[in-house]
Amino acid sequence: MTDSPTRPTPRPAGAAEAPAVMEARLTALLVTGALLAGALLQVWVPPGALTLVVASGIAGAVVLAVALLTPGRLRATIAGFRFTSTLLVALAVFAIVGTLVLQGKPAEFYRLRYGAAAPVILGLHLDDVFHGLPFAGLMALFGAAVIASAAQRWPLRARNAGFFLCHLGLVTSLGGAAASAALSIRGRIDLHAGGETATHVRVTKAGMGTGGAAPLGFDLRLDRFDLVNYETEYRVGYYRQELVRDEHGTHRQWKLAASFDPDLERHLLPGGDTFRLKEIWPDFTLQDQVAPVAAGGQPALQATLEGQTRWLLPGERLATPDGRAAVVFGWERPAAPPGALTAFLVSGAERKVVVHTADGESEVPLAEGLALAGGAVRLGALVPQAQRTQVPATASAEWKRPVVRLEAVRDGTAAEKVMAADRPEALFLDADHALVFERRDGEVKAFLSTVTATRGDESLRTVVAVNEPVTFAGWTLYQVNYNPQDPSYSGLEAVHDPGVAWVFAGFALISLGVAYMFYVEPRLKARRRAQPGVPTSPAQAA
Template sequence: MSIPVNAAPGTAPPAAPPASAASRAPGIGICFAFLLGIAVPVGVLGRSVPAGDTLAIPLGLGAAVIAGAIIPGPTRRLLICTLTSLPFAVALLALVLLATILGTLILQGLPPEAYARHYGGAVAPILLGLGLNDLFHASWYAAWLVLLAAALVLVAVRRKTWRPPQWGHGLAHLGVVLILAGALAGVREGFKGHIDLHEGQSTDAALPVSRAGAAATPRPLGFSLRLDDFDVEHYPPEPKFVVYERQGNSFKPRKAIKLKDAGAWTAIGSGGASFRWVRRIEASRRESESHVLLVQRDATAPPEEIPVTPDATVPLPGGAWRVRVLGYYPDFVIDTETRKPASRSPHPNNPALQVEVLPTGGGPGRKQWLFARMPEFDHGGGEGAGPRLRYRYLPAEIPAQVEVEVRSPEGEGTHRFAEREAEPLQLPDGRTILAYERKTEVKEYRSRLSVLEGGRTVREKTIEVNDPLTWRGWSFYQSNYREEDPTYSGIQVVRDPGLPLVWAGLLMMCAGLVYIYYVRPRMTRTREGLPPRPEEAS
């Protein structure tokens, strides 16, 4: 049994021991229940008001709380003691933090049917009913932020922060209030949308990003925005070889080999084939285009090259055969009306030769078609007598090429890929394709914008992804582009009127912390005649 000890005359009684966490737990629980109880009616009422007035109820609640704490009456002391208590602060901050985490984890602003797909038919109605699909615009979430701001104001008043020793606490508390006010202003008046423009087009409105499937109504800007120019910058192309393998009825990429790594033999597919890069052949130009026949006398003999010209007859190697070129079609096509061969254009898009193979000693010949883009297809050639023919078209403009050496169980040889629009090489196994690609990646894209007021240009700027054009509170960011449409630019539009309040609040809070932890201790030591601490001496 403890015996109370009376304080000595003229001395203050001993301070009461600090309350333990266990003793505060009931109060925190009561505050949790109180705050959750507020959220339910506020959330229900918030759904019944227009979208632009969802903050009316939370702001009204905050005004009522402040008024109840100022106006004398039986509730004044209760409100002040409750809102400035530690249990209330713990409960409120915990709920705000939990709600913010949920708003980060749960997808926001999607149509209702999307939540059923993502979270299932049992969970989706709960998310929609509690407003967790648009949490940061929910009335109950705003109500908690308003109560937090009201509590901070009351704490600042209760601590009499207008007195010099408490200036730091006042600045810190009011700084947080400004941050919350800026956040609420952004919720109510903020805007996030987009503008789609082509070069030369202008608009005076932006289309908002619809929330929860709501219809989007264009928002006037108060001025016009014009896209003067759009430009896409690419990284230098990185050439590589890509191996494709047949999967079902299509070919799928299996692996990619960078050109710098292709000097060594590299396996291609699972059929025992391999390849290696040999050299790069620079672009050049001939006096004119030329046609070459690849003549293979038997299955084991290597092909021999024989230059030919249209309407000419030339002997073939071995002396037993000769070939006559009956016609050349630079852009071969079958005429749909006459059902006869024709050329769509004079450009060598699909070069083809019609030839006749004749015995040197006389006798009937054999007509066949040869196609440069499909050298294995010799329509009319068949397996009859005579050598096998293939056709190679050599344009006057010879593009730069990459030469590779290929080995397979069927044999070995070299192949050249044009650096631009290279035709892929299909291996004899029929299951593997080797392709040469020079794809480029986008480095950045930018738009040159002009702001027009009254038909006059008042501002110009080239925007990029993180470098917007700002005018009258509106910010325009480069958002996207379309590879197939080089004149199109997608622009993200953002307006946040609460941002200045947020920045001001951050500055006030920082100033308050500096005052609390640096200025006031130094002033106190100076007033008491104590020397400054070593870290303060400098």
């Protein structure tokens, strides 16, 4: 007689969900408790780098000790994925707040910029959100979660080395960030070219102190300071009026919203309006234009002298800049102008040219295209009855005196205006929006400090430029300022950050651990499964 198979006892509905429910409750309790406790204690403990480091270190140690030493779900909850995910979401919210609210500004700045919201920002210390106790509480929980997760997988083996490398990298980066917050020094160095030397930095921000001066540990000399300017350029600027609040109150101010290259393309403006340059004269001048008429006009002659071309009416002349040569036109023979060494006297009625010089006179028949003085003088068409007008033209292709004809279309209505860069005028789209054709020169492209740093027998001569810092003896030097009225002055920022190397070392360990988990651990597990006698499933192991 065989025994009847044993039927499994039915599990009460929801029993499998109890650990998950408990984990969710503990997660919510820990995260909410850290935020509320931090916000309450922050009434007495102001934010700061030292506050962040000490509070997160103490709180993290306490939470980790309680989790490891007490029975129950606390340790599994802290080491679980749900807890870490919730922490990351909370940290992301802090990052968003810290981005939307500018950090570390004077109280008056927040009153002017944020208005009625300023008391809330200052009261909750949202002006220094990353150094406050609520953020320290989240960092404490995150550090405890990293260590608890690693403790669950102990001991270290080849098959889980990638996991431990990643967690070691996280701990290293957190430690480096703590060192940076507590020990870093940021300050200013003001130097003048010509041999002035600095040995200290004027501290503007320090982890464990404020103000004062800190020794550099080396001598820094400014050998030369150079300004590099952009070449002169011409742009179409789109300006709009904005409401500005400052120490003088609230007022409207024109600000540049966008700028465009001067070309013949149609450009789209914010809001859907458009504009284009219908004509561009890089080297603007007014050029004579003659049109024949049936009656009522005057005779006109086209003449060119040393590259200058004009239409001359009777009694007018075209002369060289020094006045020594001139072309004079008249219907009857004109007189030679005083002071001209060589005069070309053109008579329209006689159709001839008298070349007058100090040695005498000679006559040449007038003909269209006549060239005299080796081609320096050319005579064009003679129009007996003409009307002369002046039209815009360009004297050369060089951008010397640029003028444009700008057309803007707003709400389907077109408006145009001739605009000169040397005399900027606005084409108003409405009361708060305008287009201006303007010249921009003197704008600084870069400022360069040639410095020499000396420490004992070690010396370094290099150039510090914007976005090109220099590191020496543990300090990083940045080019941050200059004085247009004092071409010998250079303002440098000096930063000493002992934790940044550890932060990057942590990133390297994390990258190495991820690579190990993806490319090494699968091969080790496959090799282990292929070995005889090694169980390949939990059932076989049983």
